[in-house]
Structure formats: structure tokens, C-alpha cells
Amino acid sequence: MNITKLKDKVFSRAFFRGVIAISIFLIIWEVGARFESWYGYRVPWIGLIPAPSAVFESWGGLIGDPSYWMSWQMSFMRVLGGFFAAMILGIPFGLFMAVNRTFHDTAFPTFEILRPIPPLAWVPASIIFWPTAELSIAFVTFLGAFYTIVINVLGGAKSINKQYLQAAQSMGASQWDIFRRVVLPATLPSIVVGSAVGMGITWEVVVAAEMISGGGGSGGAGGGLGFFIWNSYVGGSYEQIVVGMISIGIAGYFSSEMLRNLGGFLTPWLKTR
């Protein structure tokens, strides 16, 4: 993005509205949380939450703390590890089911029975099954993205306009060429959508799995952001709970943004619509 574009974006109406909305949100939150100490009346629900100023203060203390950043890193690594494993296995799996009838008939029923099982239901089994806690978390994260990616790829590849295939066929294209230059690009938008949804689920799953599995090594810092929140709760530091929550929000946003950019780069023709 060049400077003019960035300028346009920063001074645009949409950006301005976003800033106003977030500011109002923070003000209501701050006033609501402080109301009791100012006027002696506790605002329901919001009065129990630490004020944003307290949260930011607590956050300020954490910025220099390597174990906080370690939590970020651990969660990110688990999310990306599980997510990429799900892409590497899920995309070919979905595509192959779409193009090969025998494979589809063989694999799909089992897949459909396993799919509705929530990834978190796999946690106990995966702790028993995998030798280390790290691997069980990775496995559960992988499951979170895998089913979504496969279903989207399969659906996308199956709903390709029949005329694209007939046109390619009648122009003398080989099966391989049709797969590579018609089926694959036609499925790309579904792959991108499936990945974006899968990425979201991965974050949900990793946080829950980290809460369950505990601190891991290096004095609790190996636990990731999920454990960070849980640990703050157990330790009674409510500000840090909110810090952990916002951190996950930011991390999730960056992951989605990354995927959106990658998706836009891979499917340039969709931008022209």
C-alpha cells in the first residue's frame, strides 16, 4: 500500500466512524466501571468489569514481560501449526473427494460421522492418544480447521459450472490440464473462504485447549494466551483477564487480515466484480 492510499484510508469517513465508535464504547465502559467508586452505585454487569484505564495500566506492565509475549508466540505457533496441517491435508482430501467418485463414496460417510464431533470433545482422547500435551493441543487445533476446510473445498469443487468443464473438454484439454487450470482456480474462492472460517475456529479451539491442558513448561509461560487468561482468573487479576481477551481479539484479527490479503492475492479476478 502506498502513502496516498494509506492517507485516503486514514482520513476516510469509514475510518472516522470507526474511531468514534470505539471511543464511545471505551467511555461508556470506563464510566460504568468507575461508577461505584464515584457515586456508590454499582452499575449491573458492567460494574464488575475492570475499567479500561486499569486494563491498559496492567497491560503496560506486561509489555516488558517476556512471558506475556511467550504466550502470544505459543498460541500463534499452535494456531498456525494446526491450521497449516489442516490446509495441507484438507485441500487435497476435499479435491480428491470431489473428482474421484470411488474415493468420495468410501471416505465421505466416515468423514460425515466424525465431523459433527466438536474438536473440544477430542481433548481427553487426544491427551491419551498423543505422547505430549503439545501434540494433543496441535491435534485438536488441526481438527478445528480441517473439517471446515474439507467441506468448503468439496462444496466448491462440486459446484463448478458444468459448462467450464465441457468447454475445456471440447478444446482438447487433458484431464490433468482441466484439473490444474479449471477445477483448481474455480475452487480457489471456496478454499479461501473455508480457510478464513477455519482460522477463526482454530483460535476458539486453541484457547479452550490451552485452558484445559495447563501451563506446560517454563513456569506457565508455555501455556499460551488461553492459559494466560485462566491463570489470571485463578490468580484473581481481573485486569489481566481482559488483557488476555483483547490480545486474542488482536491476534485473531491479524490472522484473518493475513488470510484476506493472501486470498485477494490468489484470486485477483474476484476484485473486479
Place this chain on the structure above:
Amino acid sequence: MSTMNQETAKPKDELRSQNSSEIVVNNVSKVYGGGPFAKEVIKDCSFTIESNKLTVMIGPSGCGKSTLIQLIAGFETPTSGEITMNGKPITGPGKDRLVLFQESALFPWMTTYDNIMYGPRARGEGGKEATELADFLLKKVGLEAFRDKYPAQLSGGMQRRAELARAMINKPEIMILDEPFRGLDNMSKELMWEYYANLYEEDRNTNFFITTDIDEAIFLADRLIIMTNLPTQARHVIEIDIPRPRKIEDIFANQRANDIKKEVMTLLHEEAMKSFSGGSKAAADFLEAYSKRAE
């Protein structure tokens, strides 16, 4: 348009397919489904698509013309009867018979140029000869400036032209067009007729064109085949002997064209009446349109 005709008056040899080729449809029937739900779409249908001519097939909408195309293209097989190309039975799709579908089948993920080059590249023939031909065709269909645009950035008429170019670069022995200009507004439609007729006059390969539009049929055709309603049969063949190159004004001013038009309308009207008594929705629509036109 007339300047374009002069510029490219000499035929482009590269576009001409080497063989003369004809398709014979012999007693073909096509039944979908089985048992009590069986539906006979085509019944004992016989006709010939003559070599190096533009054959136009016209019939009421929903009369099984598109099914015929699926059969001739080889995407489906007839229930009975036989379709042969140069004496050999058709067993599957091939690049000797290219189909232009009703809706655009341009690949949305490829630019105009890459779309046109799809066929040659798929066959490993994407060399200099093909790129030169692609450039020639781009110019011919007036899309030079849209060479690197995606189909979604083209208008409906431009998409149809890009598709014509994409088909012609493969030098098909026979080009099959299934109501290719349907859904375009009248202005673009007439423009498309001129582009298409101009391209046809260039190579004079065998073309098979399906339509429901009488003006389109008369303007384009060397031979006109009139179809019956379901189950589809070829009812009548008219040779359109209006000299080429034709002008759009011809179909409105030319006496011969008007006579043909009257004849075609009468035949189609009879077909519509027949199925109207059978309660066909398509026929009712046609009757309404016909009576409006006759006024």
C-alpha cells in the same frame, strides 16, 4: 462495420480448418428417465449439417434443441439412432466440434487473452503461431483494449465476442453455437450478428447455429432448419440465397428475406398451435409473441 469488411477482405488462411466436414443426424431419439417418468425429448430426428455452410436451426423455445447440441457435441449419447461426422460415429467430445454455450463459459479467473489461449496451451501448442492468431482474433472481435481484463470487467456482448475468439482459435471443423446471443439487448445483438457473420465469411467453416430469433436466423443462415415441438424433429429446410456479405438493413428491406420470414413464421405458428392444444406453456408464449409481431 463496412470499413472493417474492406480491411479484412482476404480470408485469413490460418483460420480455415483443413477438412470439409459434415454431420449427419440419422433417426436419433433421446429419452430421459425411465418407466412412467420417461420423457422423449427428441424423436426420430434426421437432418444434415452440410459442410462449409452456416446451418441455422430454429424452433420454439424448450423444444429440445439444447439436447441436440449435447448429443452432437458428444457430451451425451442418443437413446437410439446415430450421429456421424464425416461418416464416423460420434463417441465423445472432441476439439473438432466446439460448442459455444447459451451462458458465457469464459473462465472468470483468466484474462481475455488467457481465455483465448486456453485451447492452444492445453494442447501444448501455445507457440508463436497461436499467439499471433490470438492477437489477430482479439483485433477482429474488437477487444484489443480488453486483452488483460477479466471476464467480469467485460459487457455481455464483449464476453460473447471473447468467447467466439476463444472457440475460433482452435480451428474447429465444426462450430456449434447454442443461442449464443440470447439475453443481449437489441443493439448489441445486431452488432454481434455482424461480427459473427464477418468471422464466418472469413473462414467458411461448417457452423451450426441454434436460435429462437427469426431475424437472426435469416440474417445469418445459408440453410435454415425448422424444428417441430417436443418430441423434436426436423420439419422443413429452407435455403437462404441472399448473397453475402449481408447488411442488417437487408433483413428489413429485402423482398426475398421478407418472403422467407413469412414462410418461417407460418411454419412455426403451426408448430405452436399443435402444442398449444397439448397445453404447452412455451407454445402459449410463442403464440402471444407471434400475434403481436403479425400486427
